[in-house]
Amino acid sequence: MMYSESLVKLGKVRSEIREIFEYGNKRKAEIGAENVFDFSIGNPSVPAPKIVDDTIKDLVDNFDSVALHGYTSAQGDAHVRQSISDYINGRFGTKLTANHIYMTCGAASSLTIVLNAIMLPGEECIAFTPYFPEYGVFIERTGAKLVAVQSEDKTFQIDMEKFEAAINEKTKAVIINSPNNPSGVVYTKETIEKMCDLLRKKEKEYGHSIFVITDEPYRELVYDDIEVPYIINYYHNTFVCYSYSKALSLPGERIGYIAVSPDMDDEEDAYAAVCGAGRALGYVCASSMYQRVIEKCLDATSDISIYKTNRDLLYNSLTDMGYQCVYPDGAFYLFVKAMCDDSHEFCEKAKEHELLLVPADSFGTPGYIRVSYCVQTKQIEDALPAFKKLAEEYK
Amino acid sequence: MMYSESLVKLGKVRSEIREIFEYGNKRKAEIGAENVFDFSIGNPSVPAPKIVDDTIKDLVDNFDSVALHGYTSAQGDAHVRQSISDYINGRFGTKLTANHIYMTCGAASSLTIVLNAIMLPGEECIAFTPYFPEYGVFIERTGAKLVAVQSEDKTFQIDMEKFEAAINEKTKAVIINSPNNPSGVVYTKETIEKMCDLLRKKEKEYGHSIFVITDEPYRELVYDDIEVPYIINYYHNTFVCYSYSKALSLPGERIGYIAVSPDMDDEEDAYAAVCGAGRALGYVCASSMYQRVIEKCLDATSDISIYKTNRDLLYNSLTDMGYQCVYPDGAFYLFVKAMCDDSHEFCEKAKEHELLLVPADSFGTPGYIRVSYCVQTKQIEDALPAFKKLAEEYK
Incomplete structure (x- = not known):
């Protein structure tokens, strides 16, 4: 074999979302952008807050160039890590230090680094449906296996019975993603407490650590004062995988961090394994400039109110039309039941109304579709008649 | 085992260079920075050219924020990749297209992505001494093995006899790093031609592809009109791993690319394997802003003349004092034979004169030390008496 077979395959599979996006571009060229309603992509539609751009220009003008663009230590600049741990402690009452923070190139690298640090071949990592399909790619590359657990109907909270049934002696970790x-579902405090109680019980039963990996790019994107429990306060063996991609509308700049719980088993080894995994995967440091940018923007977010406006408009309109939607407390997606068994067929039918939606089968939830509402509010307003016609076809 | 044992170990081993650097900081606090001569770190000492900072500010002010900081496609922005392939073609007469370029987070990620794409467990990758110690880390993580081949004495060109003896049916790739x-050695055209002839012969003999991975962060740092052969023009199965870290003094920003030779065996699979490896390792895209920055700076470099001044001053002075040095045509390191058998002992002795040098044993060349001359020229001038006293101790 000349190249890694699995990686060639992975490189050739164009993601379904990307296919739809390309189709949308073609269609826009044919009939005009204003007549195509693209709800496929999860790219923030709200610009980065002004403080981000101001900070970039200030650093370029006033920070020593060699230091600004030079290597930081592999785990990230010590001052930046101190600021982040102080910020987290102030907000959540934790006791993190700079030495619990490892700066990364965004959530995907946070996840691959943690997974490589802890997962050994033959072990299992649980994810709850619907889950980001890339989890499977990241887990399999470590030689471990993703075990999917169906969530509760309608609420999409964790189904504790199914969860318990899936845990066995090979279970090394659980990934959660809330929001x-x-x-768009946010796990309640009750869900988190039950999950953590069960994991503590299972750790005792099997006599080894079971880790929670909490993938949190959407933490700041919640509406109506919904509280997102901070997992380090509920469970000792927690890795927080954070990203500024959505909070500060910087997805292309690849900046985030891993926070290792101070209460983790063999905490020093855990942090060392993270550092070692980062090295082995080729991460030298996260962008030195963007580390300093986010340090100045810890309290800032993009204008989240636009997403709330979109959420309310889309949820209310679609449920009025007869669509069954999960009520999203956070993120910028509406999760809608297809009006026929085959979500692909439903999305093809939607295309006839120039609506570009994503079948959610690859998230482990066949029969559902994802509608990204990180778009201009006007696009939603303009698209409502099309959603209505689509619903009428299935009446 | 709770964490990956090898990665915990990797994360705990502080690099020797980092140890020396930390010692230097401590010593500077004790006796004053101007009295400590730190030649340990390979961080560019010349600032990024003005066009880099001007471009950053221009993009922030005039480029749509959502697009500037948003995701590019995983392989990099199509326009940026087109500009880079045009630039390479204009300079080296190659026939690359945008679809031969994959944007990366610098040379380390270029290397891990290529190595994961091609190396399978049990296969071998050859590197020539002295080589960057991290090669071993990257290769071992794929399950393959690094095979070190001693270079020619004094010239440090490839020893073709030793090279041929090291190739066997498991040989999948060769990494070169010139400059x-x-x-600081640059491979001559003759060396490259002989290496490529031998590899073509061995490909026929074993009936499978053997790849050249050319690690080129120092390509632009050459002095006196030295020519660095462009390997794609010499060999079909070539991956170029390029980085802007040293050329534009942006090591902390992590921006570079992989160029896949258009003549590669199963070229489309090769590029797909690169894309797949990037995904599996958690690389989503290289910094979207820095992709656009380097597109505007393809012709620029930092002020390399300062490194030439340093090279000439340091090489001439040290050889006058009786040191045996390899004449460096490029990069910003002087490779010096220790004056005793044990390079660690020699570096400890150097510390007594406040000279911080790096033993090169970890590069596969015991008995040598590395002197980084990416420092202020004044530091070299001030350090010369210390170098002289050190040499006198061994007379």
């Missing part, structure tokens, strides 16, 4: 892509 | 860290 969730693609359902 | 070399830490020797």
Whole structure:
């Protein structure tokens, strides 16, 4: 074999979302952009807050160039890590230090680094449906296996019975993603407490650590004063995988961090394994400039109110039309039940009305579709008649 | 085992260079920075050219924020990749297209992505001494093995007999690094031609592809009109791993690319394997802003003349004092034979004169030390008496 077979395959599979996006571009060229309603992509539609751009220009003008663009230590600049741990402690009452923070190139690298640090071949990592399909790619590359657990109907909270049934002696970790892509669901405090109680019980039963990996790019994107529990306060063996991609509308700049719980088993080894995994995967440091940018923007977010406006408009309109939608407390997706069994067929039918939607089968939830509402509000307003006609076809 | 044992170990081993650097900071606090001569770190000492900072500010002010900071496609922005392939073609007469370029987070990620794309467990990758110690980390993580081949004495060109003896049916790839860290040696056209002839012969003999991975962060740092052969023009199965870290003094920003030779065996699979490896390792895209920055700076470099001044001053002075040095045509390192058998002992002795040098044993060349001359020229001038006293101790 000349190249890694699995990686060639992975490189050739164009993601379904990308296919739809390309189709949308073609269609826009044919009939005009204003007549195509693209709800496929999860790219923030709200610009970065002004403080981000101001900070970039200030650093370029006033920070020593060699230091600004030079290597930081592999785990990230010590001052930046101190600021982040102080910020988290102030907000959540934790006791993190700079030495619990490892700066990364965004959530995907946070996840691959943690997974490589802890997962050994033959072990299992649980994810709850719907889950980001890339989890499977990241887990399999470590030689471990993703075990999907179906969530509760309608609420999409964790189904504790199914969860318990899936845990066995090979279970090494659980990934959660709350607020969730693609359902928008936020796990309640009750869900988190039950999950953590069960894991503590199972740790005792099997006599080894079981880790929670909490994938949190959408933490700041919640509406109506919904509280997102901070997992380090509920469970000792927690890795927080954070990203500024959505909070500050910087997805292309690849900046985030891993926070290792101070209460983790063999905490020093855990942090060392993270550092070692980062090295082995080729991460030298996260962008030195963007580390300093986010340090100045810890309290800032993009204008989240636009997403709330979109959420309310889309949820209310679609449920009025007869669509069954999960009520999303966070993120910028509406998770909608297809009006026929085959979500692909439903999305093809939607295309006839120039609506570009994503079948959610690859998230482990066949029969559902994802509608990204990180778009201009006007696009939603303009698209409502099309959604209505689509619904009428299935009446 | 709770964490990956090898990665915990990797994360705990502080690099020797980092140890020396930390010692230097401590010593500077004790006796004053101007009295400590730190030649340990390979961080560019010349600031990024003005066009880099001007471009950053221009993009922030005039480029749509959502697009500037948003995701590019995983392989990099199509326009940026087109500009880079045009630039390479204009300079080296190659026939690359945008679809031969994959944007990366710098040379380390270029290397891990290529190595994961091609190396399978049990296969071998050859590197020539002295080589960057991280090669071993990257190769071992794929399940393959690094095979070190001693270079020619004094010239540090490839020893073709030793090279041929090291190739066997498991040989999948060869990594070269010219200009070399830490020797500063540039491979001659003759060396490259002989290496490529031998590889073509061995490909026929074993009936499978053997790849050249050319690690080129120092390509632009050459002095006196030295020519660095462009390997794609010499060999079909070539991956170029390029980085702007040293050329534009942006090591902390992590921006570079992989160029896949258009003549590669199963070229489309090769590029797909690169894309797949990037995904599996958690690389989503290289910094979207820095992709656009380097597009505007393809012709620019930092002020390389300062490194030439340093090279000439340091090489001439040290050889006058009786040091045996490899003449460096490129990079910013002087590779010096220790004056006793044990390079660690020699570096400890150097510390007594406040000279911080790096033993090169970890580069596969015991008995040598590395002197980084990416420092202020004044530091070299001030350090010369210390170098002289050190040499006198061994007379």
